[in-house]
Amino acid sequence: MKWYLVKRLFLIIPTFLGITLITYFMIRLAPGDYTTLKAGLQGELRSGSIGREILEQEKKLYGLDKPIYTGYFEWVSKFIMLDFGVSRKDGRPVSTHIAEALPITLTLNILSIIIVYIISIPVGIMSAVKKDTLYDRLSSLVLFILYSLPTFWVGLLLLMYLSGGEYFDLFPLSGIQSDWAYKLTPYQKFMDLVWHLVLPVITLTYSGFAFLSRYTRANMLEVINQQYIITARAKGLSNYKVIFVHAFRNSLIPLVTLMATLLPALLGGSVIVESIFTIPGMGKLAFDSILARDIPVIMAIASISALLTLAGILLADVVYGLVDPRIRLEAKL
């Protein structure tokens, strides 16, 4: 276990370099260097209304005056020191932007993951216990339909029918708090937040139910056929005890690894959900900076979220090894 951890931690280094290399080269090798991509700059340059020296200044600011390898090296060394540069849109440090956006997205995503787990695990267990009954088929079908509904469409429909417009005016149209939030008591503030989060969280979660409950069902079915469950039944334990004490705990193990794979998917989903509901989180920050060609922000988001995911995978692997001693970690490398 110890050696596995050490090896694993060492392997982070090449992965980290790979992540930063891809990020940097993807941006640097894009056609037309990005200082000229800034809206209109190319045209202005051609018409001669801005001088060469402004362009040179811009280039210098983003390390474009140096050869690509030196540029990469400088960027990475700054990155390691947590210096992500400044946003070219408003000149504020990228780290400030991220510090503002990350908590919002994390709240949204952690809340969503919790809700997905709370709903799908019981549904999955019930399906496994009542395998091939009407309940099993019906819940599979409903979850299957939910799984296939495009997120952006559902988000749009929720907005259209439940947030003002011609139909019901139950939920706010955008943001995560009301304009008058500063006047509210802490409790009211909390309720205001919940009120704003209902639709985005629904949009983020509904498609996750299918995957996780199917997964739980499959694991549960596998566990139920194990000999120790048969033993437990043979010694006369109640069905309830067999399911919840013996089977359930063991079927939970694979769900641990799933957390790691869920995270990047949710972050990707945030781009769409946050854009639709105008939530100032990482997803919207990412999308806005792509629209504005705000390179320093894009680079920081790409590499930071990749690193977070890497940490997630690592954590899941280690936890997996801890909760299930049968797994030989050395073999997994």
Place this chain on the structure above:
Amino acid sequence: MSKRKGYWNNVWKEFKKNSLSVTGLVVVAILFMIAIFAPLLANNKPYIYITDDDVYFPIIIDYEEFRGRDLKKDQFEGFKIFPPIPYSYSEYDLDAIVLPPSSAHILGTDEQGRDLAARMIYGARVSIFIGFVAVFIYVSIGILVGALAGYYAGWVDMVISRIIEIVMCFPTFFLILTILALWGPSLLSVMVVIGITGWTGIARIVRGEFFKLREQDYVIASRALGARDLWIIFKHILPNALAPVLVSATFGIATTILVESSLSFLGFGVQPPTPSWGDILSQSRDFMDFAWWLTMIPGIAIFITITSYNLVGEGIQDAIDPKSYRR
């Protein structure tokens, strides 16, 4: 060889037992037909146009004298047979903007007075085409990379596994958006970008299968007979590793269609005037309050397409391994 055929025959027999999956396959086939025959289903030119002294086939042959003319106008007298949707996807009519479904426009019109049915039919082309080509690209990459890692193991596997890990770490959708923003979105770039970012899943599956199969007797026998590595990889091992790839690829097409429509929805997909379902949905946002057909029809189309591919994938999965209840 005949043994292989027997295997896939069995898979097909099992697949046919699942009526939902067969329905999915039928829907996919219909969508293919719609995509292939789009110009015959929605076109502002008639199939056949008979005047007093001549017979024309305007869809098949491009007549000089009709170029830029609207043959629907009464000034062109004679006998005409039009396609079921007598509009092209880019033909606009500013006197008929945002009209609800009617006998003239069976699915209504959009904000430029373009016929929604025609746009939906051509949009099917984009979805089907991108789904297939992008998945083909990443399945090819995934098989190649996974086979190398699984067959050679050792340090080759070590390096490839690191690369897979690196690519997996990036939030794919964000990566795709960024590349498209910098390189410029187009039909080709959307397919290529989805293709080069999506291969890790397939690579891991193939790698795992190769690990299982590389020590099988028939592989060792083949090696003992002096077969070259490439021969063993592609002739002996790969055919036995293809079943799970097929399942994953089918689900992958569904995901790709979803990704493509999301990209179009955000404005980073196929560019106008080429219609795409996601783009139609995105345009509908301004008329959401009353133009329900502009939101519902493309949404339902995307939903049905994705569901069908998922049903087919599920069916193949059950057929390949009837015992499996895994996704």
